[in-house]
Amino acid sequence: MVAPGGRIAPEVGQETLALAASLYPNGEVQIHFDPQCFVSQGHFAGDDETRINAFVAAANDPSFDAVWFGRGGYGAVRMAEKAIARLRPAAGGKTYLGYSDMGALLGALYKAGIGKPVHGPMPGDMKREGGAAAVARSLAYLVGGDASALEPSRDGDAPRLAYNMAVLSSVLGSPLEPPMGGHVLMLEEVGEYMYRTDRYLFHITSAASVRSVAGIRLGRVSAVPANDPDFGLIDEEVMIHWCERAGIPYLGRADIGHDIENKIVPFGRS
Amino acid sequence: MVAPGGRIAPEVGQETLALAASLYPNGEVQIHFDPQCFVSQGHFAGDDETRINAFVAAANDPSFDAVWFGRGGYGAVRMAEKAIARLRPAAGGKTYLGYSDMGALLGALYKAGIGKPVHGPMPGDMKREGGAAAVARSLAYLVGGDASALEPSRDGDAPRLAYNMAVLSSVLGSPLEPPMGGHVLMLEEVGEYMYRTDRYLFHITSAASVRSVAGIRLGRVSAVPANDPDFGLIDEEVMIHWCERAGIPYLGRADIGHDIENKIVPFGRS
Numbered sequence: 001m002v003a004p005g006g007r008i009a010p011e012v013g014q015e016t017l018a019l020a021a022s023l024y025p026n027g028e029v030q031i032h033f034d035p036q037c038f039v040s041q042g043h044f045a046g047d048d049e050t051r052i053n054a055f056v057a058a059a060n061d062p063s064f065d066a067v068w069f070g071r072g073g074y075g076a077v078r079m080a081e082k083a084i085a086r087l088r089p090a091a092g093g094k095t096y097l098g099y100s101d102m103g104a105l106l107g108a109l110y111k112a113g114i115g116k117p118v119h120g121p122m123p124g125d126m127k128r129e130g131g132a133a134a135v136a137r138s139l140a141y142l143v144g145g146d147a148s149a150l151e152p153s154r155d156g157d158a159p160r161l162a163y164n165m166a167v168l169s170s171v172l173g174s175p176l177e178p179p180m181g182g183h184v185l186m187l188e189e190v191g192e193y194m195y196r197t198d199r200y201l202f203h204i205t206s207a208a209s210v211r212s213v214a215g216i217r218l219g220r221v222s223a224v225p226a227n228d229p230d231f232g233l234i235d236e237e238v239m240i241h242w243c244e245r246a247g248i249p250y251l252g253r254a255d256i257g258h259d260i261e262n263k264i265v266p267f268g269r270s
Numbered sequence: 271m272v273a274p275g276g277r278i279a280p281e282v283g284q285e286t287l288a289l290a291a292s293l294y295p296n297g298e299v300q301i302h303f304d305p306q307c308f309v310s311q312g313h314f315a316g317d318d319e320t321r322i323n324a325f326v327a328a329a330n331d332p333s334f335d336a337v338w339f340g341r342g343g344y345g346a347v348r349m350a351e352k353a354i355a356r357l358r359p360a361a362g363g364k365t366y367l368g369y370s371d372m373g374a375l376l377g378a379l380y381k382a383g384i385g386k387p388v389h390g391p392m393p394g395d396m397k398r399e400g401g402a403a404a405v406a407r408s409l410a411y412l413v414g415g416d417a418s419a420l421e422p423s424r425d426g427d428a429p430r431l432a433y434n435m436a437v438l439s440s441v442l443g444s445p446l447e448p449p450m451g452g453h454v455l456m457l458e459e460v461g462e463y464m465y466r467t468d469r470y471l472f473h474i475t476s477a478a479s480v481r482s483v484a485g486i487r488l489g490r491v492s493a494v495p496a497n498d499p500d501f502g503l504i505d506e507e508v509m510i511h512w513c514e515r516a517g518i519p520y521l522g523r524a525d526i527g528h529d530i531e532n533k534i535v536p537f538g539r540s
Contacts, residue, residue, distance in 0.1 A: 042502020043465050074465040077472045170469050173443050174476030195313050195344040199440050202347045206444035232312020 002054045003037040006073025007045035016123040052083045059091035069098030071124025076104040103167040107178035110267045119162035119265040134260040151263035162186040162265035165200040181212040188219030190258035194231035205246035215249035220257030272324045273307040276343025277315035286393040329361035339368030341394025346374040373437040377448035380537045389432035389535040404530040421533035432456040432535035435470040451482040458489030460528035464501035475516035485519035490527030
């Protein structure tokens with residue numbers, strides 16, 4: 001467990017270990033929290049170099065099967081490019097699991113063809129009411145590949161990507177932008193005014209690379225602050241507006257979001 | 271006067287006309303507020319078609335010397351591309367003046383080589399304490415080309431651009447992105463958490479097109495909400511970090527921002 005963005009509260013670490021012990025009493029899963037997860041340096045769980053080092057050490061350690069990110073926050077774009085440049089072959093055999101800000105790192109790993117990047121719940125979700133169910137979902141996927149943990153929509157056998165809108169917007173045109181041609185792109189958002197979601201979707205759907213996707217699915221857009229006056233359109237109307245203007249097929253909803261129902265989306269073909 | 275984003279409060283219109291009448295009592299300036307400025311449709315000063323029509327009518331009317339935008343808000347990206355496609359030769363002889371969200375439209379006009387796009391105060395600035403001074407600055411520039419209204423930094427005779435960071439981030443890679451090669455790019459921000467400013471600057475300085483600028487100047491980054499814990503870096507440290515990583519010369523401060531000191535920056539060579 002490493003935290004490329006914000007730090008993890010110590011009780012989140014303890015609760016995650018207790019959950020894993022109760023669900024897998026025979027030691028099927030062993031979780032190691034790198035001490036970096038609990039470091040605090042301004043906004044981040046340690047400075048850039050500290051976060052890079054912790055991620056690189058975990059990814060390059062052949063004794064780990066997966067690198068599970070502790071939580072999102074913000075910080076992945078500051079460390080992803082430098083960290084990926086330091087990965088060795090042992091990093092290629094792993095699953096990398098997280099979402100939200102971690103999308104910037106997951107997409108860069110996907111672009112580099114390193115391991116199996118996966119969108120899904122993180123220990124930080126323990127903070128949500130009923131969050132243990134979300135954390136248990138990722139554990140079930142990591143330990144046994146639980147198919148019921150997967151986001152259920154199917155669009156032929158198109159490869160898939162899942163992103164927070166603000167995070168995808170911030171990596172477009174950067175070295176962290178993932179290959180998107182022919183993919184189903186799932187997008188979710190949290191805590192943004194609807195006018196900002198509208199602006200992010202203008203930006204995202206205007207990119208030539210995004211216009212090469214097979215289609216877009218809309219995850220949940222939650223905790224939207226009240227607009228005064230009301231924005232006038234709801235999330236799906238905004239999404240359909242921009243998909244139509246961009247000539248991108250809108251494929252319907254996706255079962256992802258910043259909530260305890262957030263499902264697993266392996267990047268690419270699962 | 272048109273409002274491609276949010277509506278103008280009626281008293282702002284009245285105060286602007288009164289200010290112009292007191293500063294130019296011999297009728298040197300005549301301001302026409304299109305009724306669209308005061309319309310309200312959800313978040314916007316009228317729906318997209320209404321805002322497009324008002325802008326196109328003003329721009330194509332040869333009896334106007336300038337199109338002064340009433341305020342920012344949000345909405346220019348929804349109308350800019352369609353509006354510009356409808357401009358006729360009379361639009362080419364005008365000055366277009368505004369900032370903030372209007373940057374999306376100004377940059378698109380600049381890309382299309384239409385008229386003279388200019389960053390500067392708008393009637394909406396009347397709402398600020400002492401805002402009449404800012405509005406008077408734009409009037410002085412529009413009426414007599416007042417040189418003291420201009421942003422004072424000089425970097426050889428490099429052409430210049432001025433943008434809000436969130437707005438520039440949202441147009442990168444879109445049809446509204448301006449040509450930036452060899453330009454001095456001035457960037458300001460308001461009301462954003464410092465981690466968001468950091469993310470916007472990652473995005474902006476990662477773009478190949480931005481990496482072709484002559485350099486970046488930092489305007490004011492104001493009304494930053496408190497980060498908990500403190501972000502750990504101030505605005506200029508963040509800017510220097512990303513400029514260094516991107517190999518972009520950082521040229522120092524620019525006298526622009528969401529405040530009454532906001533100076534005039536004609537796009538290109540003034």
